[in-house]
Amino acid sequence: MNVPMQQSDATVPTDELATESAQRPPRGLPFWANPRLGLLAVIVVLVLVFSSLRSSFLNTDLTLVPMQQDLSVFLVVGLAQLAVLSLGHMNLAVPRMAAISAFAMGWCYQHLSVPLWLGLVAGLIVGAAVGALAGWIISATGVNSFVVTLALDFALVGLVSLLYSHIGDGVAFAAHPAGMNTLRNDTFSDYCAGNVCGPPVPLIVPIALLAAVLVALLFRLSRVGREILMTGSNARAARLSGIPVSRRVVQAHALSGTLAALAGFLLAINSGAFSADIGNSFLLPSFLGPVLGGTLLSGGAVSVLGTIFGAALTEVIRTGLNLLNFSVQDLNIYIGLVLLVALSLDRVRHVLAERRGSRA
Amino acid sequence: MTSTIDPTSSDARRIGSGNALRLREFVRSTDFTLIVLAAAGFVVLASTTGGNLFTGQTLKAVFQYLAVPILVGLAQMAVLAVGQMNLSVGVVTGFTAMVAAWLMVRVGLPAPVAVLAAVLLGGAIGLANGLLVVLTRINGFIVTLATMTVIDGLRYGVNGTGTFQNYSSGLVKLGQGSLVDVPNVFILAVLVALAVAVFFRRAVLGRQLLASGGNPLAARLSGISNDRAIVMAHVLSGLLAGVAGIVDVALSGSVNASIGDDLLLPSFAAPIIGGVALTGGVVAVLGTCLAAFIVRLIDVAQAQYSIDKSWVDLIVGAVVLGAVLVTQVRIGKKGART
Amino acid sequence: MTFIAEQIVKVFPGVRALDRATLRLEPGTIHALLGENGAGKSTLIKVVTGVYQPDGGRLLSTAEDGSLTELSFGGPLDAQRAGIGVVHQERNLVPAFSVAENIALQAVPKRRGFVDQEAMRGLARRCLDRLDVHLDVDRPVSSLSVAQMQLVEIAKALAVDSKVLLLDEPTASLTGDEAEALYTVVGALRDQGHSVVLVTHKLEEVFAVADTMTVLRDGRSVAEAQPLAEHTRDDVVTLMVGRAHADLQLDSRSVDTTTAPALELENVSTAQGHHNISLHVRRGEILGLYGLVGAGRSELARAVLGLDAITGGTVRISGEPVRISSVGQALQRHRLGYVTENRKEEGVFLDQTIARNVSVTVWRRLARLGLVRGNDERALVEQYREQLGMRISGPTQLAGQLSGGNQQKVSLAKWLAADCDILVIDEPTVGIDVRTKAAFHELIVGLADAGIAILLISSDLPEMITLADRIAVMSEYRIVGELDNDHRYERTSHAVIRMIHAEIAS
Structure with missing residues (x-):
């Protein structure tokens, strides 16, 4: 029982010979049914609206650079959730996997004075281990991933703050390993060869993009990634096709933990400290990106490009409304509404496309 | 005519020892385990704190602050009954609390009207959740994740981060008062729990919700609308969250928008520890209440021993994981193999 | 009432599942519906119980005075209201509910919004009594044996006053004793004037309990409501099978018996x-x-x-x-490869492309540096498309869009690819x-x-x-x-x- 919340009507007996298009959207839909194009259009429109209302929306230092920094974090957070959505699972512990990995990194920098990259590696390993633990519990007990990761998150909330207060230094580490500030403050425009300077892109953006490309490659081309998707599509058929299902479940969750750790690292870089509140704001964005981008909760298919667009859309709304002097709380109202409207429209679009498809 | 070979003949014998059988079943049930745990926890706590727990004020506080966890646990249980989830339980509690206070302080409505309006508001939000799930066919998790975000914003929209206080002194008096040393709000929570239990056990609608959650196909073939069941479950969940909001208003004497922040996880913990399955079709009112009580005991222990508050989260998380594992072991390995 | 499904036609894309099949059910009889796999039995049952709407033919019922009523079922509920109950192979009960409540699920006795417990138990007991079955009506159904659950399902059909009862492979998962007890119950139903339809592969049971039979072959009824007493078992087998399938006549092949x-x-x-x-x-x-x-x-x-x-x-x-x-x-x-029986649940990945379905077993071999090249996959599909005669639009078509036969070919191709x-x-x-x-x-x-x-x-x-x-x-x-x-x-x-x-x- 891995797919927790199928619509209850999904058990209606289906005709032996008809197609099953009703249960999952077919891939052969017309181009305008592609949610990613719609997202891109909405992003463009919003950027135009915001920049006409507030010219500062296009200001490099005030808006564009911080926006890219935030986007990098939320993209990786979205990827962390996407890694298990591929299975039809959820990871509610993404926030705290990020937190405990950030603790590990901060501790390494503080007490072992390791270089930046080594601490990152240590943190990624911790994230992977915690993720693998979640995956192992799920596959060994067969219990719903929602319950397991919820409980794990609960436990980690306590563990992280205990760690900070007992073997950490209160709520944050003071250590700033070499390179941290550069990574935080610099953009490629600060590096010039003669009079040719790079674009105003913060240095952490390539890290997030690299993660996205690797995840996309994993699910599109690698055997392990594809087998994870097949497991998400139909676990019984996967087992009967010779796929080591339990191992793939553990691997997908470990990947989720690793990406959560990376997101924690990026946020720590952005905010300038490895602190206990890292990850607190991750839960909603982790679902926003993939779900807006068209990744289903039922598993078997993921869209990394969609996740990028989904994360970008939320970031544009966030920044735009901020500039229009909306409070943080008002932001939530609009982001929630956007999610609802986007998903409802997606549904409408699918119904229309299917109707048209069946007539053709 | 009589069956020559009756597969049910063994039942005749079992009926004779029906009471013994039921007792044995009860001893093996989750409820029994929880009762033992709760009692043991209470006794250990009471004895190690040197009877401190039995002083009127402490004991009263234990039960006063049990009301909200019970109510939000029941609110989550109501949607779990039909195989749904409601992530907005916590923020609805906070929002209805803020609206009730706002109606009294700013609009000047009398307390009973404000209370009623706030509970109905909870129900209306539940109705919206249910309709969205049914009409869009989007996963209930995502729908309530979205409405949770919206309501989270609305909650702060009422009064920003400001605090409402000095509202109806009658309501606060009622909320903080007690009937023969039993806190009023706890009595309210128990009465609500009883009503919910009766609803799911006896009411036609309640049974329809459970039938729909337990076997949607059988429910549909019996003329029960699964869509209606989902909507009604969300409405009930919203109403219960609204009642929890009112309890917060009445109990604390001052409210701000942060109410409900820390209720999401407990709302799941209580029913899950209490033995409710995420797949739907089962409710456990007693189990949910007992689980809320056990979590409350951990809270009290934290306060009594002045331990780091973080331990509470760590332990509750571990207990839920443990409960999950134990349930699985109890169901047995046969389920794992298929 | 006498129930007649007359000249029923049901067409699916590419298949004529029912081709003027007639089923006539008299009250007070046990009627066997026979036929090989694929003869159209389950389609006919689904038409009669309102799951499918027929593309041709009529559903009729006659009252005692001989007047005919034409029936039209928009869904399973309509069929139930018309007095046609079905005991499914897949259990149709709510596990956490009591026996009484499951029996009364369609006809819950209500009193001011609450379930009338006593009336409900009474109804359940009456239904069980009519079957001469003794069960504690307060027990949860999840604690019953499969045989007992089946009896509860029959009682459930009685609770809504079903005149016609369809039993689909009722003894498939029962022991011999349990089956015998079930048929005793079925006999009691007949004696009370119900018309019972028995769908089973077990001819022994048919001859032991049924009065009349309808035999389906290739979607047609080749025997309609004939008394079983006039037939021998060999007759029935011949009716079911028709001529021996001579489509593919094989010589005995020589097999090398010297190796292990x-x-x-x-x-x-x-x-x-x-x-x-x-x-x-x-x-x-x-x-x-x-x-x-x-x-x-x-x-x-x-x-x-x-x-x-x-x-x-x-x-x-x-x-x-x-x-x-x-x-x-x-x-x-x-x-060693296993082409599964249950292709939709175990054989193919319905929401994945044909390319992925076929190559899932060989990614290990196709991968270079851990990465699978799409071209190799597509080449694989093209190879088997030809060899197996798959009718597909291309390697990126979704397996769920294929017909059953082509899905089966995809499922087979996966193992052939693995050599x-x-x-x-x-x-x-x-x-x-x-x-x-x-x-x-x-x-x-x-x-x-x-x-x-x-x-x-x-x-x-x-x-x-x-x-x-x-x-x-x-x-x-x-x-x-x-x-x-x-x-x-x-x-x-x-x-x-x-x-x-x-x-x-x-």
């Missing part, structure tokens, strides 16, 4: 209850494993593949004793139309000719006799006999059926 068998089971027992199973299949040979539904054939295959525990005996592959712990291991070490030496093929042609079926048969023979050892599991006797070199007969988790197949239908089918019935009778 590709797959050999010696005295194998399993956790599922198989006892002392011995059989072997050589390269280039088709061994048929025949048995009724529930005889334990697929379960044996699953045990051999390591999905269930083998508790005793030896499995040998090419003479070497092996212990297989997973399908992946069976495939990679022993080149298997031994194939276990489980019920390859269930729910597949006649023409595709013949093509499939040629395909399977072709695979054997190419040197693959094939263990063919089927409950379709003509298919078995067409394809197999030898037939092993399984009943109740044991092998009850084995014979060389001379492809002569009459003789072989009677020999096989005798083996099974000798076993059941004993």
Whole structure:
């Protein structure tokens, strides 16, 4: 029982010979049914609206650079959730996997004075281990991933703050390993060869993009990634096709933990400290990106490009409304509404496309 | 005519020892385990704190602050009954609390009207959740994740981060008062729990919700609308969250928008520890209440021993994981193999 | 009332599932609905119970005064209201509810919004009493045995006053004693004037309890409401099968008997209850494993593949004793593949492309540096598209959009791609139309000719006799006999059926 919340009507007996298009959207839909194009259009429109209302929306230092920094974090957070959505699972512990990995990194920098990259590696390993633990519990007990990761998150909330207060230094580490500030403050425009300077892109953006490309490659081309998707599509058929299902479940969750750790690292870089509140704001964005981008909760298919667009859309709304002097709380109202409207429209679009498809 | 070979003949014998059988079943049930745990926890706590727990004020506080966890646990249980989830339980509690206070302080409505309006508001939000799930066919998790975000914003929209206080002194008096040393709000929570239990056990609608959650196909073939069941479950969940909001208003004497922040996880913990399955079709009112009580005991222990508050989260998380594992072991390995 | 489904036609894309089939049900009779797999029984049942709407023909009921009423069912509920109840193979009960509540689920006695407990228990007891069944009505259904659940389902149909009761393979998962008790109940229903329709593969039971029968063949009713007393068992089998399928006449193929068998089971027992199973299949040979539904054939295959525990005996592959712990291991070490029976749930990934479905077993081989190249995958699909005659629009089409036959080909292609030496093929042609079926048969023979050892599991006797070199007969988790197949239908089918019935009778 891995797919927790199928619509209850999904058990209606289906005709032996008809197609099953009703249960999952077919891939052969017309181009305008592609949610990613719609997202891109909405992003463009919003950027135009915001920049006409507030010219500062296009200001490099005030808006564009911080926006890219935030986007990098939320993209990786979205990827962390996407890694298990591929299975039809959820990871509610993404926030705290990020937190405990950030603790590990901060501790390494503080007490072992390791270089930046080594601490990152240590943190990624911790994230992977915690993720693998979640995956192992799920596959060994067969219990719903929602319950397991919820409980794990609960436990980690306590563990992280205990760690900070007992073997950490209160709520944050003071250590700033070499390179941290550069990574935080610099953009490629600060590096010039003669009079040719790079674009105003913060240095952490390539890290997030690299993660996205690797995840996309994993699910599109690698055997392990594809087998994870097949497991998400139909676990019984996967087992009967010779796929080591339990191992793939553990691997997908470990990947989720690793990406959560990376997101924690990026946020720590952005905010300038490895602190206990890292990850607190991750839960909603982790679902926003993939779900807006068209990744289903039922598993078997993921869209990394969609996740990028989904994360970008939320970031544009966030920044735009901020500039229009909306409070943080008002932001939530609009982001929630956007999610609802986007998903409802997606549904409408699918119904229309299917109707048209069946007539053709 | 009589069956020559009756597969049910063994039942005749079992009926004779029906009471013994039921007792044995009860001893093996989750409820029994929880009762033992709760009692043991209470006794250990009471004895190690040197009877401190039995002083009127402490004991009263234990039960006063049990009301909200019970109510939000029941609110989550109501949607779990039909195989749904409601992530907005916590923020609805906070929002209805803020609206009730706002109606009294700013609009000047009398307390009973404000209370009623706030509970109905909870129900209306539940109705919206249910309709969205049914009409869009989007996963209930995502729908309530979205409405949770919206309501989270609305909650702060009422009064920003400001605090409402000095509202109806009658309501606060009622909320903080007690009937023969039993806190009023706890009595309210128990009465609500009883009503919910009766609803799911006896009411036609309640049974329809459970039938729909337990076997949607059988429910549909019996003329029960699964869509209606989902909507009604969300409405009930919203109403219960609204009642929890009112309890917060009445109990604390001052409210701000942060109410409900820390209720999401407990709302799941209580029913899950209490033995409710995420797949739907089962409710456990007693189990949910007992689980809320056990979590409350951990809270009290934290306060009594002045331990780091973080331990509470760590332990509750571990207990839920443990409960999950134990349930699985109890169901047995046969389920794992298929 | 007399219920008549007259000249029913039901067409699915590519298949005429029902072609003027007529079912006439008189009150106070037990009526057997017979036919081979794919003859249209389940489609007819779904029409009668309102799940499908017919494309032709009428549903009629006659009242006692002889007046006809035409019925039209928009859905299963309409059929129930018209007095047609069905006891499904898949249980239709709410597990956490009590016996009483399940029986009364469609007709809950209410009092001011609450369930009237006493009235509900009373209703349930009355229904159970009519069946002469004694069950504690307060017990949760989840604590009952399968046989008891079935009785509850029958009582449930009585609670809404069903005049017609359809029992679909009611004894498939019952023991002999339980089946006998069930039929006693069914007899009581007949005596009370109900009309009971019995759908079963077990001819023994039909002759023991039924009064009349309708036989379906290729969607037509070849015998309509005929008294069973006028027929012998051989008649009925002939009616069901018609002429022996002569589409594919095979010569006995020569099999190299000098080498060790590709797959050999010696005295194998399993956790599922198989006892002392011995059989072997050589390269280039088709061994048929025949048995009724529930005889334990697929379960044996699953045990051999390591999905269930083998508790005793030896499995040998090419003479070497092996212990297989997973399908992946069976495939990679022993080149043993399993084409599953249940293609929608276990065979294909409906929401994935054909390319992924076919290549899922060989990504390990196709991968360079861990990455799979799309071109290799597509080439694979093109290869099998030709070899198996798959009708698909392209490698990126979704498997869920294909017809049953083509899905089955995708499921088979996955194992051919993996270059298997031994194939276990489980019920390859269930729910597949006649023409595709013949093509499939040629395909399977072709695979054997190419040197693959094939263990063919089927409950379709003509298919078995067409394809197999030898037939092993399984009943109740044991092998009850084995014979060389001379492809002569009459003789072989009677020999096989005798083996099974000798076993059941004993």
